[in-house]
Amino acid sequence: MARSLDGLTFAPVSDQAPGQVGTRTRFAYHEKDGEVWAEYAGGDVVRGHLVGTREGDQVDFRYVQLRTDGTTASGHCVSTVVELPDGRVRLAETWEWESRPGSGTSVVEQVTEPAP
Known part of the structure; x- marks a missing residue:
């Protein structure tokens, strides 16, 4: 199994559509005994939370967020944890x-600057 996500900060490698997470969004991850959760904010997202589980290199979670325009959105995500050559x-x-139509793929990578 790849190393723990606990205490790691992630950022998207590219912007998504307006009203979604973007390169200015930061995710502060926590992990304990197969449980995974995170807080996130930045860009079009005022505040977001995700919660789920991890089994091996797969993380399965639900997310909910408040956007700068005052609307909320929620959904489901499955992530594969990959350790990069640089660690x-x-x-x-x-x-x-789940709160509106739409789906896609994205990539977030560990960054050294802290989450907001």
């Missing part, structure tokens, strides 16, 4: 909104 961690994500 950082990448999450390759497949997600789907």
Whole structure:
């Protein structure tokens, strides 16, 4: 199993559509005994939370967020944990909104600057 996500900060490697997470969004991850959760903010996201589970290199979670325009959104995501050659961690994500139509893929990578 790849190393723990606990205490790691992640950022998207590219911007998504407006109203979604972007390169200015930071995710502060926590992990304990197969449970995974995170807080996130930045860009179009005022505040977001995710909660789920991890089994091996797969993380399965639900997310909910408040955006700068005052709307909320929620969805489901499955991520694959990959350790990069430089020792950082990448999450390759497949997600789907549950509060509205839409789905896609994204990549977040470990960064050294702290989450907001």
